[in-house]
């Protein structure tokens with residue numbers, strides 16, 4: 001009797017599972033049947049937004065649907081992943097984020113999502129170096145002069161960032177550690193508005209990705225630049241020295257990005273999104289713009305769900321050690 005009971009239950013369960021799988025397949029076969037929302041954790045006009053908008057059009061073209069960019073800003077970039085983690089797992093709401101997906105796991109005691117459990121991985125996107133900038137009329141002109149100035153003026157120089165967990169905060173933290181500078185941080189909802197304030201002279205320093213700083217540096221009129229955060233110089237601006245070669249030995253900050261969907265999004269849908277991402281990264285216009293902005297394409301094995309999963313896992317562990325040693329945290 002018991003055995004029959006168990007068998008009936010097993011059959012019912014198998015039927016339900018098969019029905020769910022069929023529903024998933026049907027969804028995947030018709031997908032995408034409406035516009036897709038690509039959620040960006042920071043303000044419009046900032047570097048993450050620039051990358052999202054660069055990819056949205058070609059991704060939409062290969063998917064046959066519009067990809068709408070939505071800026072869900074605030075809390076250092078943690079509101080957007082929280083929104084996507086709670087969204088319906090149908091592939092219609094996806095996320096682009098940088099390494100804040102890894103750092104937030106240690107920085108925030110009460111993070112409303114788990115980067116390693118609440119998402120499906122679409123693929124890694126781009127690696128982007130950063131540059132350290134100041135307002136145009138800042139008293140220092142070179143990195144040695146800047147180091148001297150911040151040392152002589154503790155708690156007077158302001159540094160803009162996009163909140164705890166933002167890479168601008170991370171870069172500022174490394175700069176403060178290596179230079180011994182005591183800076184006042186000014187948080188924004190993204191470095192787009194921070195850059196506007198830097199150009200307007202309301203804030204002194206900003207460290208930000210080249211995807212938004214290169215055009216401003218090349219314009220030459222509105223900011224000063226002190227160096228590149230990677231050990232290699234930028235291909236688009238080879239005359240600009242690195243921070244490392246000017247004395248901040250070992251300064252090495254490069255920003256990786258990934259694309260995610262809510263946990264439970266059908267595999268076929270993830271595959272279609274991954275294909276569209278890779279097609280966008282191979283688009284000639286996109287490749288040209290990426291090169292102009294000194295960003296780097298990732299290798300094909302990284303632009304995969306598995307490549308992103310492995311990288312995120314390693315990065316969560318790496319930043320746990322670094323952040324714990326630095327004693328930084330957020331509420």
Ligand code: ASP
Pocket residue numbers: 042043046047048049077161162165166167168169189190191192208209
């Ligand atoms: N660059 C930013 C950061 O510091 C965010 C942004 O894209 O606005 O994380």
